[in-house]
Amino acid sequence: EAQVTQNPRYLITVTGKKLTVTCSQNMNHEYMSWYRQDPGLGLRQIYYSMNVEVTDKGDVPEGYKVSRKEKRNFPLILESPSPNQTSLYFCASSVVGETQYFGPGTRLLVL
Amino acid sequence: SQQGEEDPQALSIQEGENATMNCSYKTSINNLQWYRQNSGRGLVHLILIRSNEREKHSGRLRVTLDTSKKSSSLLITASRAADTASYFCATDNQAGTALIFGKGTTLSVSS
Numbered sequence: 001e002a003q004v005t006q007n008p009r010y011l012i013t014v015t016g017k018k019l020t021v022t023c024s025q026n027m028n029h030e031y032m033s034w035y036r037q038d039p040g041l042g043l044r045q046i047y048y049s050m051n052v053e054v055t056d057k058g059d060v061p062e063g064y065k066v067s068r069k070e071k072r073n074f075p076l077i078l079e080s081p082s083p084n085q086t087s088l089y090f091c092a093s094s095v096v097g098e099t100q101y102f103g104p105g106t107r108l109l110v111l
Numbered sequence: 112s113q114q115g116e117e118d119p120q121a122l123s124i125q126e127g128e129n130a131t132m133n134c135s136y137k138t139s140i141n142n143l144q145w146y147r148q149n150s151g152r153g154l155v156h157l158i159l160i161r162s163n164e165r166e167k168h169s170g171r172l173r174v175t176l177d178t179s180k181k182s183s184s185l186l187i188t189a190s191r192a193a194d195t196a197s198y199f200c201a202t203d204n205q206a207g208t209a210l211i212f213g214k215g216t217t218l219s220v221s222s
Binding site for chain 1: 141142144146151152153154155156159199201203207208209210212213214215
C-alpha cells in the first residue's frame with residue numbers, strides 16, 4: 001500500500017531534550033516536506049527536500065533540522081525543543097508538482 | 112504567507128443536503144488541491160485540479176476552478192454524517208516548493 005508513515009504518533013517530552021520524528025514514504029517520491037499545524041495559524045511549512053541531499057527552509061524553520069540521506073526517509077530533528085514547538089506535525093511526499101500525500105501526523109507536547 | 116481563504120469558516124447541514132465550500136487565492140497557480148481532515152487527524156487528499164482545468168469530479172465531489180477570479184469551490188452532494196470534517200484548499204507557491212493552505216471550512220453534517 002502506498003503510504004507516508006510517521007513515528008512516533010504521540011510524544012510528550014521536556015524542554016531541551018533532543019528528539020527525532022521519523023518520516024518514510026514508499027512511493028519513490030523525490031519531494032518531501034514537513035508542516036506544522038497550530039490552531040488559528042493553520043498549516044505552515046517547516047522544511048522541504050527536492051531530492052536526496054537537497055533540503056531547504058520553509059516558512060518556519062527556526063528550531064528544526066532535517067536530513068535527506070535516502071530518498072524514502074526525511075527525519076525532523078528538534079535539537080532543543082521548547083514549549084512553542086508543541087504542535088501537530090505532518091510529513092508529506094509527492095512527485096514534484098503533483099498530489100502531496102500526507103502522513104498521519106505526530107502530536108508533540110513539550111513541557 | 113497565506114494564500115487560500117476558505118468560505119464559510121463553518122457550515123452546518125442535514126444529511127442528504129449539498130455542501131458548498133469556496134476558496135479564494137491571491138497569486139497565479141499551477142494547481143489547487145482540496146484536503147479533508149477529521150478532528151485533528153491526518154490530511155486526506157480529495158482532488159487536484161490544474162490551472163488549465165475548469166471542473167473535476169470524484170464520486171460525490173465536484174470541484175470547480177476559475178483562474179480569472181482566483182477562486183475554487185468544492186461541492187459535496189448528498190452529504191452524510193461521515194462527511195463531518197474540516198476541508199482545506201491548498202495551492203502551490205510560485206516556486207512549486209510548498210503547499211499554501213487556507214484555514215479551512217468546518218463542515219458538520221447531522222443525521
